[in-house]
Amino acid sequence: MAEISFPLPDLGEGLIEATVLDWLVEPGQQVERNQAIVELETTKSALELPSPQAGKVVRIHGAPGDTINVGEPLIVFEVPDDTAGIVGTVPKDEAPKRRVRLSAVLDED
Amino acid sequence: MSETITAAPGIETAAAGVRQMSMQQALNRALDEILAENPKSVIFGEDCGRLGGVFRITDGLQAKHGEARVFDTPLAESGILGMSVGLAMAGFHPIPEVQFDGFAYPAINQIVCQIARMNYRSRGTLPMPITLRVPSFGGIRAPEHHGESLEALFAHVPGLKVVSPSTPHDAYHLLKYAASRPDPVIFMEPKSRYWQKGPVDVTNPLPGTAAHDGDADNSGSLTGARVAREGRHLTLVAWGAMVSRCLQVAELAAEDGIDVEVLDLRWLKPIDAEALATSVGKTRRAVVVHEAPLTSGLGAEVAQLITQSCFATLKAPVERVTGFDVPYPSGDLEDEYIPNIDRILFGIQRVLEYRRG
Numbered sequence: 001m002a003e004i005s006f007p008l009p010d011l012g013e014g015l016i017e018a019t020v021l022d023w024l025v026e027p028g029q030q031v032e033r034n035q036a037i038v039e040l041e042t043t044k045s046a047l048e049l050p051s052p053q054a055g056k057v058v059r060i061h062g063a064p065g066d067t068i069n070v071g072e073p074l075i076v077f078e079v080p081d082d083t084a085g086i087v088g089t090v091p092k093d094e095a096p097k098r099r100v101r102l103s104a105v106l107d108e109d
Numbered sequence: 110m111s112e113t114i115t116a117a118p119g120i121e122t123a124a125a126g127v128r129q130m131s132m133q134q135a136l137n138r139a140l141d142e143i144l145a146e147n148p149k150s151v152i153f154g155e156d157c158g159r160l161g162g163v164f165r166i167t168d169g170l171q172a173k174h175g176e177a178r179v180f181d182t183p184l185a186e187s188g189i190l191g192m193s194v195g196l197a198m199a200g201f202h203p204i205p206e207v208q209f210d211g212f213a214y215p216a217i218n219q220i221v222c223q224i225a226r227m228n229y230r231s232r233g234t235l236p237m238p239i240t241l242r243v244p245s246f247g248g249i250r251a252p253e254h255h256g257e258s259l260e261a262l263f264a265h266v267p268g269l270k271v272v273s274p275s276t277p278h279d280a281y282h283l284l285k286y287a288a289s290r291p292d293p294v295i296f297m298e299p300k301s302r303y304w305q306k307g308p309v310d311v312t313n314p315l316p317g318t319a320a321h322d323g324d325a326d327n328s329g330s331l332t333g334a335r336v337a338r339e340g341r342h343l344t345l346v347a348w349g350a351m352v353s354r355c356l357q358v359a360e361l362a363a364e365d366g367i368d369v370e371v372l373d374l375r376w377l378k379p380i381d382a383e384a385l386a387t388s389v390g391k392t393r394r395a396v397v398v399h400e401a402p403l404t405s406g407l408g409a410e411v412a413q414l415i416t417q418s419c420f421a422t423l424k425a426p427v428e429r430v431t432g433f434d435v436p437y438p439s440g441d442l443e444d445e446y447i448p449n450i451d452r453i454l455f456g457i458q459r460v461l462e463y464r465r466g
Binding site: 088 | 163249250251252304342358360361365366440450451455457458461462
């Protein structure tokens, strides 16, 4: 297993910090990519931050009311070694789905 | 602190020499063996060394073979490929990696103007035995430039060979074969297939057959296309990640009574025209599937080769089911862009219902 730390991004244009309103996930929890993980407030707006990736939450930084600087650690994920560091997500094997049916009269000449 | 990381060993199965491996593990093993067998081979690229590659293809190789053989480069693809030219001129056998296919664009000058034509330019005195590994195609929901389908671009350049495996077995054998060639080979790895496991027979490139006469290691079976599934009514031609999707489509078509052959082209330059002629000569119908945009895609080349050899017996014009004529989109739009099962079935239906006149 490998740990991946996600730092607080600039949530606007030139913002330098954000305040934690509420964490929506907790350590030990498995999260999916784009799942809302934390509510943050900046000088411009309040927003829910989507998870940048799938993985297990190892640590979260900042309690409600705490201010975090852009670039400082926000959340740390644990991911399997064979997915650590890749850009994107490992595709799942899904059963094939279809809507189109074929119809043909085959003349076997 | 030094930590040695090696790819998890494949699981031994009953058949001698056959192991279950992911394509990641198969490629890693092939590279490990190439380094061990050819002292002139060197592997380098962004994060290839200490990290073992963003897809873990070079995992553990630096620790095993040393920093002189497996090393990291700056974030500069023109430098990675430019250095490959110099190394090849000095007698090395470079195996560079561009981390994602979209990052090949900054190195097009080195690939097209130097690597592809140095042998020609030097009248054969400066061959370029370079195997350029390119994690290719979409399917992992990556951002822009991290999923492309550049085979037509590379195939159009005289002096380059282009190959793309679709299974762990082919990945292992085709990479070893490519690295043994005196010519530059663009090795397009279907990144969405890296994690899928399959049987790898390291002793025989063509499982289920004895070695050909006069071809002790059966390597002659690595130069052309591969029939991935036999069928009577129609041939699906594909490569890379689209092969597994076409195999799914073939199973669904069988439910409707249509017996589909799937031809895994493997080599995209040169294309195995004989295999196309043999397959479509039998089925008399063909659909070619690729992720790249339609216009000037490799599907046009395939369609022409089929028409050339099978014109008199074709039941319908060769259909193409491809990506759209737009930039390869980032992850969220991939499902709309990459040919899906229904689009391929529609293509098959168009061929089936075609009537002359």
